Every structure is written in C-alpha cells, then in structure tokens.
Amino acid sequence: MAQTTSVLEIADAELLGPRGAARVQRRRRYSSERKGIVWRTILVALVALIVVFPLYWMLVVAFSPRGEVFEPGLRLWPSTLTLENFAKVFDRVPVLDWFGNSVVIGAFVTALTVIVNLLAGYAFARLRFRGRNGIFLLGLATMMIPVQAIMVAQFKLVSGLGIYGSYWGVILPGAAAAFGIFLARQFFLSIPDEVIEAARIDGAGQLRIFLQVVLPLCKPLIAVLTLLTLLGSWNDFAWPLIALKDNELFTLPIGLLYLKNQTSPDYNAIMALSLIAVLPMVLLFVFFQRYFVQGFARSGIK
C-alpha cells in the first residue's frame, strides 16, 4: 500500500508540476482526486488484464504438451513446461530461412512504401497540379477494396509481368497502398507555411525543399508509416502464398498453414510459431510506441 501511495504521489507531482496556479483550490479536491486515481487505475488494470489474457493463453498453449488445453478440467497454466512444440515447428518449417524471407520482403515493402507515400503525400498537401484532388480521392477509394475481391486479377497481372514466383511479386503489390498517402498528406498539411515559403524564397527547388527542409521534420510520420507497413507485410500470408510458388521463398506466416494440416490442426505448434513470428514485432512496437502516438498526433488526425 505504501508503495502504491508513493507511486501516486509521484504521479500527482507530474500533474501538479507544470500548473502552479489555483493550488489552494486543488488541495481541497485532493482527496477526491486521489479516489478518482484509484478507481481509474482499477478500471484500466481490469481492461488491461482482459486484453492481455489471450496473449497469456497463447504462451500457455505454446508451452503446454500437445492437446493438454483441450483436455477436460479447468487448468490455467501448463502441467509441465515443454519445448516440444517449438522443436516440432523447427522440424516442420525452415524457420530461419523463412524468417529471412520475411525480413527481406518486409524491408523492401516498407522502404518502398514509405518513400513513395512520403513523396505522394507531400505533393497532395503542398503542390498544386491539375487533377490533384481527383487522384487523391481515387487513391483513398482503393483503401475500400477487400483484397479477396481482386486477388485473381492481381495474380494474373503479376504473372503477366513475369514477376510471379519472385520476391518482387510480393513486394510491388504490397507497396501499392493508399493509407500512407492519406496519413502523410495530413502530416504535411500541419507543417507551417512559413517553413516552406522561407526555403522557396531562398530559391530552393521542390525536391530540395522536400529533402532538406520537410523530411527532417517528419520523423514521427516515418516511424508510424514504417511500423504500420512493416506490420502489415510481416503478418500477411494470403498474398505471399499465392504469389510465391517455391517453398524456399515462403514467408514465416505461411508456416502457420503448414501446421494447420489438412485436418486436425496442431494448435500447440501453431501458437509456438505465432509466438516466434510475433516477437520481433512486439519488440519493435514497444520500442517505437512513443513515435507512434506523436506521429498520429501531428498528422492532423487529432
């Protein structure tokens, strides 16, 4: 309890620090405020507990002996911790090779998408050209297409371009996304005019303004775009499965389908592989979270 109080006091200090005024008034409300903190904390903790439980269960299934979670009887943790599911995954799926493929494809999709979206977003926000709004809306409309509706046509196209079965068959369609443009445009609109005008008057060309003046300001935007694009590419399996034909080039999520079998899926091994696949993303996410909030806060979606 004592510890909780001290945490609360620190938290309160954080709140009170920047606002010196009306301190007397605040002191009167202090106890009710503290009660509020307790209630809020309980509420948030409860939600967090519910949200984190399925993830905990993922761990439990991954480390349980096969089939145990489906045996009768309530059990909230494994009877014995086992690595057999991981052993099976490594046995069945060339984890490291496919991990490598996922990294290569993810890196290219992300780099390409981010660069291309930044350029387009800047143009939509800051440059005037005929047809600008029309193209922008057309781009937005593409966000509304379920991939399943156009997969057949996409495949025929990729095959016609001669990139079927290669990384490019996954990378190029993966980079054709509109969400980033939308985000980038909002972000660029929030940059003060003066910054750009000043550079313009100095006689800088648009490309130079973009590279030297604007780009250094968009770290949070780049972080958001990178993270979201990478996440999408990393988790996708439906398209890579269609566009890659040789199993040496498969990506990690396709492994989940291997373990699903023709019948009776091995959920323990599936969770073990899911865990392997998701771990890098979790780390990345935790690491970049701060920029993530900033990126959205600054992009006008506020």
Place this chain on the structure above:
Amino acid sequence: MTALTARGRERASASPRPRAARRAARFKESLVGWGFVAPNLVLMSLFLFIPIVWALILSFQETKGFGDPEWVGAANYAKLLADPVFWQSLANTLVFTVATVPIELAGGLGLAVLLNSVIPARGLFRTIIVLPMVISGVASGMIAVILFYESNGLVNKVLQALGLDAIGWQSQGTPAMVSVVIAAIWLRLGFNMIIYLAGLQSISPELYEAARIDGASKWQQFRSVTVPLVGPSTFFLLIMNVIASFQVFDLIFVMTGGGPGNATSVLVTYAYRNGFQIREQGYGAAIGIVILLITLVFTFIQWKTNRTRDLVE
C-alpha cells in the same frame, strides 16, 4: 488549410511578372507535382486500379478460373439479388459493423481519457492494450478458437466452474456472432485508443481549466470539450473501423468459417467462398464489386455530412 496555403502562395508570387512566365511556373509546379505522385500512381494503377477493372469485367463472366470465360451479362448480379445467402451475408456484415464500431469508438475514447489522466504505470497499461495490434488476424482467430472451443475451451470451462451453463459458441448462431465480435474488438481496441490518445494530447489544458472555472462537472467537460475536440479522430476512426468491419475476413474465416448455418457469413467470406472455394469466380467478383460500392457510398455520405470533412478536402 489548403485554401490558406494557396492564398499565401498567390501573395508570394504577386510580383509584376508577365502572365506567360506565371503560366510557365504553374506548369512547372504541375510537372513537379505529377513527378512526386508518379511512383505511387504507377504502383496503384498497376496493382489496384487495373485489377479492379479486371474484377468488374470478371463479374460479367462465368469462369471456373481456367479454360475460356463466358460472357453472361448481368446474370451474376441477377443471381445475387435472388440469393438468400447473399442477403443474409449482407445483413450479418451490417450487424457485425453495428456491433463492433460503436464499442471500438467508445471503448477507445474511454481508455484514452483514462490513460491520458494521472494513473500509475500508465505506459505499461498503454503498451498492453495496444499489443493485440501486432498480432495477425489469423493468429488472433486461432487464439479465439482455442478459447471459445465449445466442448473443452477455457471460456466454457470457466463458465461451468462458476456454475453457469456452457455456451454454444460453435453450434448456435448468436453466440458464434458474439464470439467473432469480441475477437474483433479485442484486436482493434488498441488502435482506437492510441489514435484518440494522440487526439487528446493536442487539446490544450486551458480549455478544461476554463470549463472548470465555469463550473462544469467532469462529465460536462467530457461532453463539451473532449468529445467535440476529438471529432477529427472520431471521423478518421469511424471510417477506418467501418472499412475494417466491412472487410472482416481472417477472424471469421478461422473462427467459424461463416457457420453455424450461415450465421456468421459476411460479404467478404461469401465472396471468397464463391471465388476460391467453389470456383464461381464471376459470382465472387460480383460480390466484391458490391462490397466496393457499399463502402464507397458510405464513405461518400460521411464526407458530405461530416462537419470535419475539410480534413480530407
């Protein structure tokens, strides 16, 4: 905002220059603009616009996927109108959307307000709640299957341990739909929260101070300061959530396969079933076009009616 920029620029170039030069400058800017957009435009045209047109063509054909396609005119659309499963899938899609979107928005905003206030271990809580975002739809679906497994899954075991009846998550329509809705909310709540959190951080504390001095209660402050000022976030999230709900696929595909009966069949799973599983590609494409049209209409109405449409125009 755009208008402001344009005006500023007009003033900057208001020096007495000959008209031709100005036109040349505008032409040059146009060129630069197209240059900036070109890489994205090429990719999108190639991999999105062309396939959409292709899908449209496909929707007027009958084809097994290989062999020669056959022109059937609007037959696929006629079939659609008379197909009860299509209408049920449409209804299910709407039910799913109506069930998920408001909870995602309200829950996201509520959590964002809580996490924007003073509580201990704020960063930890925030991270935990956002974490499902990184899990793929397929993996989430599988976790949900394991939890909602009817005969020996954890949820039913817990219910029974509490002396309640087990629920037919996999054998009855309504519980099946509920389980899918729960899984979808779990997956998306964090994204909603984080966008709202970003929105809240740009509201200046003085506004609350002012409201407080006017004697507004916490709830009134929430109603009259927070909600209106996160309007752009709400608008953005509404569109994103509705699109996501209309396109829900992985979760349902993994969890229920559209069953029991057709209780959780939605438009995209139905399109997939026709296009891929039973080789009715033309019919599947027609359903895809319908999904596209519905989403376009919805988004268009949103733009027209939303006060904050200046955000996108």
Place this chain on the structure above:
Amino acid sequence: MKLSSGRLFGAVGLVAASTLVLSGCAGFGGGGSGGGGDQTLTFTTWGSESEETTFKDLIAQFEAEHEGTDIKLNVVPYDQMFSNIDAQLASGDAPDIFRVDYGNLGVYSSQDQLLDLSDSFSDDEIAEFTPAMWEAVSYEGVPYGVPHQTDVSALLVNTQMVKDAGIDPASLPTTQDDAWTWDEFAAVAGELRSALPADKYPFVYNWQLGGAPRWLSWLFQADGTFLDGDTATIDSPEGAKALDFTKSFFEQQWVPPTSSTKGTVYADSLFTEGTAAMAFVGSFLVPDIDSLAKFDWTAIPMPRDERGATDLGGNALVATKGTKNPELAAEFLKFMVSADAMSEFCANTNELPTRLDLEGDAVQFKIRPDVMPVFVDQAATIEPGDVKQLTSPAMAAINTALQDQLEAAFIGGQSTADTLANLSAAIEEAAK
C-alpha cells in the same frame, strides 16, 4: 533516443541491401524455376510430415534410377493448394506434376487441363489397380492421372468408454461380415447416450470442413445414388432413409452439436479429447490419434444397411497438359504407383494402396498395424458406381450444396422432403 529520418532511411536501406546480399538475390530472380534442363520436372504437393519425407525418399530413388533427371519437389500448405493451381493453370505457370484429390481431379480432367495417360498404361497394367480406383482417375474412359493412394473411414472406438457404458469390447465387430447393421449401431448409440454424461457423446461423424460428401456413405449403404448422368437421383426413398437416420444423430444427441457439416471442430479432435466415445475417421489420422489419445482404442467397420459403403478419400497424382516433358512425367507417375513405391508410401503414412497386389496384409504399416486391416477391408466396399458419381466434375458444387443443405437439416430444422428437393435441384444445376 534521437532518431533522424536520414539515419532511419539509411538503416532501412542498409537492412534491405544486406539481406539482399545475404539471401544471394535468390528471391529476386523472377520467372521462377522450372524452365531448366529438359530432364527436369516440378512436382507440387501438400503433405504431412511423413508424406513429405516419403515423397523425398521416392524422388531420390527415381532420380537414381533415371540419370540426369531432376524432380523438384515443392511442398505447399493444403490451404489454397487448388486456388493456386487454378491460378497457375490459368496463366500457364502450372507445375508439371501435382497431387490432387479425386473430386478435384474430375474438375481438371473435364476442363482438359491434364495429360492423357492412355499411351503409358497397357490393359494389363491397368488391370493391376482396383477397378474402382482406376475409374476414379478416368474421365470419359481416358485416364488423366494415377491413383496414388486411397483413404477410407472406419469407426474408431474408445474401449474404456464403451466398457463403462456396459458394452463388452470383445463383442465389437472386426470384419465386414459381422459389421453392425444400422439398427445395431443405433442400439449401441442409444446405450451409450443413456450411460454418458450430457457433455459426452456416443460418436462423431467426420463430415465437417469440406467433408460433407462423406454423408453419401450413408446414402450408398441404403443402396441409394445421387447422380445418374446429369439427372439427380437423390430424392428417393433411399435418400429419405439415409437423411432421416443421420438427422436422428442430432435429434437424439448422439453426436456433439458442434459436429454438423459446417462445424469447425474436427471429428478426430473430439475423439482424442474424450468428448465422443466413437468416431468415424480416416486411416491417415491413425498416427496422429495414436500419439494424442491417452486411452485404448480400436477400429471397427462402418455400419451397413443394404450394403457396406465408405467414403472415397485419398489422392491421385496428375501431370498437366502443358508439361514440357510428357514422357518423363508419365514415367515418374508410373514409378510412383509401382508396387514397391506404393507399398513404401502407404506403410509410412497409414494410407491405403490402390493396387490389387497390395490388398490384404501386404503393406507393413508402421503405426498400429493391428487396426489397419479394418481400413483395408473397408476400402473394398467402394464400388465403381459410387466412384463414378463421386468423381463427377459437378462434385465441387455438390459438396457445397451438401454442406448447406445437411447443415440446415441437422441443426436448422429443415424437413427431409425440403432438404432432398433442394439437394436435387442443386445437383441438377451443378451437373448441367
């Protein structure tokens, strides 16, 4: 932590470049493989672990026997296997050889996508196969593939659970001759129902997840048919009998409510976890069940009514019409169904042979050889007439209709008459 966009771009570029170098640019080649020498074949299949290992082993044998050949095995997940094959066929990128179930084979052969093998097999060689299985790879009398293996369901029994219900395991049937009749089967199910707690069930049938055609086993047992040329024959007294009987499984709570045709829970899972005392299961699942079930179990024949019947599982191997090496492809297919190769494959995977000389106990199954003769015997109940219907090109669409209509009948309360009328209409539409 300070993050400069330049550095970020640099980092992304560096990662991209270094992975590109590390991966030896293999994935960026475009076009893909297969265009190589004229002694090369690509072979796309899905497979369990034991199937994959055995395929590799057999390919190595073939390559050793045929110098200079290179068979490139490409194992893909079962999900979307055929969507991908369809797409590849449509764009001319198909593999030379692929594995296909007998139902899908009918679709490809009727659309003229497969290599005609008439010249590769003499009448004597054809006579080495079970007539029903040779029928399964033929379309209008022309063979378009080789029957690589088959797989049929039999009834697995959790001996402890039936014993607890007062049924003597020694009284269980063991051969086709003493197989239960429908009435005897119903009696056993009734006994189990009254002895088991509410959340346990007498048995579970494997018609989920695309397995709806397995319902047709009941129709065949009642001596019914569903398709004659392009006429639907399902709306018959036999059809009504089979449907009424199977509907009663749900009404009497003999099967778990989740186990209907559109259920997402597998029959074998319900069996191994102890929810169902008996399960209709294919032999290829025997190894899985052997490692998962923590109780004693045995296999007995399917019940029979007017006749015995079971489902036509298993897969064929086919070559695509567009293959650059038709002779080598045919040679390879022939090798895969030679007695030695088939025997090895079946022994390793608990699947059933299609050759007459491997009937009985000729195959030395690796796992639970004691229960396998029941499956081998059961396979003999498949008749060429059944196969002809089951491999019709209309089967894919009929499968969907069965799934929907049976689900409606089992748990949606749809009447037998309506269900049969709807099925009849759907079958006619599909066979048109």
